[in-house]
Amino acid sequence: MKTVELLESGKISLYDGLEKIILTSSLSDLAYVEGRKTAHDLGFDVWKKLKPSDERLKQKLGLKNLYTNSQAFPDFMFKSRVNNGQLVGGEILELKDAQGGNIASFNSTIPTEYKTLKEIERLNGQKGKTVIKIAELLDENSKNAEWRIYKRKCFYMIRTHKKHQDKIRVSIVDGAFFETIPERELIPSMFQNIFDRHAGEYEIPDNIREDARQVFRYLTDHILISFSQDITNASIKPRLRIMAEATKEGNPHWREYGIPEKTFNLIIKADGEAKIVEDIIKKREMRIQKHKIKHRNDGEFLVFSYRVR
DNA sequence: CCTATAGGATTCTTACTGTT
């Protein structure tokens, strides 16, 4: 909502860096900022409230420089709130910026509807601790017992045709839009596909084929897959990375979904939460259009769409 | 303390295919 107001007043534009758009509208609500250096260069100080000059801050975090980009997941995390004794909020936001019409590849981190901090710590490997430590300092609720393990909603801020004045679109998209089957099934299916490709080159008996299928059921963990592999006598260590591209159905900016150009959109599942958003828009009398998307693989989504002048 | 490295990250280009 804040972002729409800022767009309306001209303080930010759809062509600005995605980081700048988020920092301008939400800096004080953030519990984690991945690009501390980028933010600093733009004139935002992530540590403002915590005395950035304080040497103890660096020590606590084990960082030499407080203004670095960690290059870890996610790009942003919002602060959590307590509602009726329950932790809520704390949303994850990942940015994807692209020159063309498709969404920039997901690299290493497969998009999902929810993630816990514990999962984020693990998937970041060596860098996981830093992400948690920063969030602990910036989020007042970090002492809460649920803080690391409650499910946080993931959103993806995507921009397509970022340099085309007439084609540009920016959307904040519910992770559910991309996660139409769980990672647990996705990765085994991927190995199954690879295996099937080999069937053209080798005669593979049916029992082997079935055994392979059973084996692939256990290959589910992208983190374990992505380590570089020590191979006896090999002088190189191969690394398998899972990169992912959204299919056309998985791209909310697909033409057939009909989202207009030059818009800033919020795209969420059509459920109870959507009603809350609708009420806010009505109350504030904002210039926002509502559309529906029938996702080819995943039910109905609502699009709250603001068109820039 | 210092250095090397593992493991984190994104975007552009090209080839191909179907359409006008």
Added chain:
DNA sequence: AACAGTAAGAATCCTATAGG
């Protein structure tokens, strides 16, 4: 034949951290 959209491929950079 030009064009547009899609799938596949290729190219590097950065930093926390472990280990010497």
